[in-house]
Amino acid sequence: MKILVARIPEEGSHYEGSEPGSIIELESDPVIKSFGDVFYVLYGQVVSGELVVRGSLNSEVELRCARCSEIFSTTVEVSDFLRAYPAPEGTDMVDITEDLREEILLHVPGFAVCSEDCKGMCSQCGADLNNGPCSCEKSTSPGPWSALDGMSL
Numbered sequence: 690m691k692i693l694v695a696r697i698p699e700e701g702s703h704y705e706g707s708e709p710g711s712i713i714e715l716e717s718d719p720v721i722k723s724f725g726d727v728f729y730v731l732y733g734q735v736v737s738g739e740l741v742v743r744g745s746l747n748s749e750v751e752l753r754c755a756r757c758s759e760i761f762s763t764t765v766e767v768s769d770f771l772r773a774y775p776a777p778e779g780t781d782m783v784d785i786t787e788d789l790r791e792e793i794l795l796h797v798p799g800f801a802v803c804s805e806d807c808k809g810m811c812s813q814c815g816a817d818l819n820n821g822p823c824s825c826e827k828s829t830s831p832g833p834w835s836a837l838d839g840m841s842l
């Protein structure tokens with residue numbers, strides 16, 4: 690998204706619209722599958738040689754659940770976008786695309802689960818326990834080393 694600094698009146702300008710999700714798209718990420726359009730509601734104002742942009746962003750994102758590995762979609766919301774760009778007199782345009790991308794990525798949850806009560810996968814057979822219990826024998830409490838199972842050292 691480019692802001693035409695020269696056209697901003699003294700009281701500032703409102704910007705509302707969207708950018709394609711491809712501005713964020715990652716090559717390959719184990720958790721993030723894809724982004725939808727990035728919607729923005731921003732306000733820009735030039736204050737003593739700086740373009741100050743603030744507002745909110747949101748984007749639909751498809752993530753891989755950290756428990757069951759299923760892909761699910763959720764909305765990433767940024768409610769406090771605030772950046773300042775040097776804009777000395779004569780500045781024509783400022784491109785803020787890279788910052789939109791960065792803010793959205795910062796707000797993608799680090800540990801994303803498809804639902805609060807996702808049951809995840811069986812640590813023994815890998816079955817998705819959301820589809821019902823698997824046929825593995827139930828051990829009443831997992832041993833202290835069970836988290837290390839399957840890890841190759």
Ligand SMILES: [Zn+2]
Nearest residue numbers: 754757803807
């Ligand atoms: Zn899940």
Ligand SMILES: [Zn+2]
Nearest residue numbers: 811814823825
């Ligand atoms: Zn199992």
